[in-house]
Amino acid sequence: MIPAPEFRVYLNDLPTNDFNSIFKSLPDFYRDLNKERSGGLPLLFIAGYPGSFYGRLFPNDCLHFVHSSYSLHWLSKVPPSLYDKQGKPINRGSVHISASSPPLVSQAYYAQFQEDFSLFLRSRSDELTAGGRMVLIMLGRIGPDHVDRGNSFYWELLSRSLAILATQGEIKREDIDSYDVHFYAPTKDEMEAEIRREGSFEVERLEMFETEKELYKVSENYGTEVAMTVRAIQESMLSHHFGEGILDTLFEIYGRMVEEEMLKEEINPITFVLVLRKL
Template identity: 60%
Template sequence: MDVKEVFHMNGGLGENSYAQNSSLQKKASDMVKHITLESLEETYVSMKPKSIGIADLGCSCGQNTLSTIRELVEVVDETTRKFLNIPPPEYRIYLNDLPTNDFNAIFKILPDFYTELNNERHRRGHKFDSSVFIAGYPGTFYGRLFPNKCLHFIYSSFSLHWLSRVPPGLYDKQGKSINNGSLYISKSSPLEVSKAYFEQFQEDFSLFLRSRSKELIVGGRMVLILLGRRDRSHGDVTQEKVDQYDTHFYAPSKNELEEEVKKETSFEIDRFEMFEIERNSKACMSHGTVVARAVRAIQESMISHHFGEEILDNLFETYGRMIDEEMVVEDIRPVSFIIVLRKL
């Protein structure tokens, strides 16, 4: 299965859309928003460009996308007004995701976004006007996307744990999975499975870093938020009776990420922090249901392509129930990382 041709978040605004089921990602990005905004502010103050290039890699669709962009624009606006007393820069915003992404859903809400942004600017007493140019930029970020040295700041939230493909090392010469019916890495998986996932991560992340090092100007920064794991072990993953479906997901450890950055040599790590997302006890639906809907909004395109749409409702209803049952036994808190890299 070609990931680039099949994989995408559920578009639109329906019950199973990513736009309606991405509250967990929003909560996580908000937890470390101060780091993101501080990094952009430091980047801008050190350069003071008249035209600033900002890219959101793996932007998906929905309000999360534009709320992040609005916050990035506002922090630079406020920096110019409060501390520098100069006109804000021209903003070049590039929204990137795979070509299968629902870019139309973003474009449809752009007029409201511009109106709200300008109203907020006037409310804050800005004396200067500046242009905000937003464009869709389809393509995989595992490779070049932009011209040389055109970007000052790159942001990517909950995208880099998705690999460019299912690791080819998971299959024997006959094309049969060697992963013992598991969707990912489990204690019953052969050692070759962990090795295949790790090697695919190394290939992808090193290519990502090399590509971005050419597109960022010296002193530019990247803020990367992604799922990870506490150490080099993977622990237990729920077993499924599936022989030919494997996911293109990898949660790296802190050491694995640091080693790839060190090998690439173009970036210095400004900050590297781990954080956990706590469940919302006041939510109107169970935590398992929230997680199951979020996973469905992300994985539905792949699962329905492989198994058919008829299994989806029962599959994710069962999945949500299993999570709730497990949460009674143990408080499950996925680990996330935020990494700030500065171009040398």
């Protein structure tokens, strides 16, 4: 009889992630798995590797498969060139790329994406075996325009929500100027250009999905759900920068604004799914 294969699963997140919660859930997971196993199912071993994936995490040639889900649109840091030589912000009144942003803003974000995505590919190339695959799921945008009613539009609405709080005297306008989101939604061409330039992988498959339309049709509280999602991602950074006391009001405004905008015109964020093979 051929022995059952072994699978080794390495979970990765930043050290600030609560790995204890994950590890506490594993005994129940293993127990449920064993109930379903009838001798021929594979063995599964799970470990955690804290650290940024913008750099090396694992030994050389030890991985056969890498999966990254909704992570790579988050940059390793806010682009430094969003601030001039005197340390003053150049993207005033907005937390991301907007119609009022000077061209240097979109250039800074794109340059940071190029640096980060290339480093991710190079690091995973060292860790993957020859012929190993990566499946990457990430938010993106359809065309070259950085300002559209896609993923970036949600950050535009966050800027507007913060501006309302500023007019109410809840926060200072200069604090909005100095708050920047470390997010970049690349296009298909931008991703493919970095993959070619880095040179370790070939694209086996690349697909684009628009899911927001259907979610809006079936949800009665779409604006609230979007607000909760953005809050879950940004809460710690917003509270550190503006103070915890504004969060409830901020996301009430934000949720209403999302609903109002969807009634005017659809917001169409897109998701890319890439399958890469190591050469």
